[in-house]
Amino acid sequence: MSAVPRHVSVDWLHEHLADPTLRVLDGTVHLTFDEDGAHIESGRATYEHEHVPGAAFVDQVTALSDPDGEAPFAAVDSARFGAVVGELGVGDDHRVVVYDSVNGIWATRLWWQFGLEGSDRVSVLDGGLDAWRAAGFETTTGTETYPPTTFTARRRPERIRSTADVESAVDDPDVLLVNALAREDFERGRIPGSVNVPFPELVGPDGRMRPIEELRDLFGSVGALDPGRRPVTYCGGGIAATAAALALMELGRDDVAVYDGSMNAWTADPGRPLER
The missing domain is CATH 3.40.250.10 (Rhodanese-like domain)
Incomplete structure (x- = not known):
């Protein structure tokens, strides 16, 4: 099996969007700062307003951050990660493309958590949703899901x-x-x-x-x-x-x-x- 690249282009994703072994995840989070400090908001509403066709949404703030960790956004343990992404429809044999609609770092965070738990079958969409739109590819609204499955997490400490x-x-x-x-x-x-x-x-x-x-x-x-x-x-x-x-x-x-x-x-x- 050929190695999965860490980045894929919007053209590649557009060409492979109908692949039944592919899972596309929108990991958008909104992080803003003001005189009162940092403010975090789930990107779910942004996703529902516009996303890559077929993509599911993963709430990294509530689902993949450990509230008992040593700091905000601490990575959840392997069991929690496996349960969350399995429920999202990502299994051991699926290829995954992750993206966000802000500055790209939330997509890389999701890519990193997959890698932390042993999966190298994950690519970041280069340029994210902005690049997808700039290429003239269609977007869609609402909520989409994949059938739940099993993901085996294997922590790389x-x-x-x-x-x-x-x-x-x-x-x-x-x-x-x-x-x-x-x-x-x-x-x-x-x-x-x-x-x-x-x-x-x-x-x-x-x-x-x-x-x-x-x-x-x-x-x-x-x-x-x-x-x-x-x-x-x-x-x-x-x-x-x-x-x-x-x-x-x-x-x-x-x-x-x-x-x-x-x-x-x-x-x-x-x-x-x-x-x-």
């Missing part, structure tokens, strides 16, 4: 890091912490020793991932391609970090892990150091 892991990694010369937040956020405060590859710079003006050579320059310039150091990506809440992890895997770094709690968890204890 090497792909996720806890706060305790990162505390140990701060002084570990074999680990490189890669902050995926915007440059101004990185300057305001980061985990000591971190380097910065902002997630907005991973994509072009059209929302599609930049060419591999441009990504190689971005990550190579901060030492993230050094084979002697294991990259651990993080951000504010473990979402944008998954876009950086995907880009690093596209560059051949199969050893990349995500700090799931990210800055939300790190700053929960004011005694933990910050570098500015």
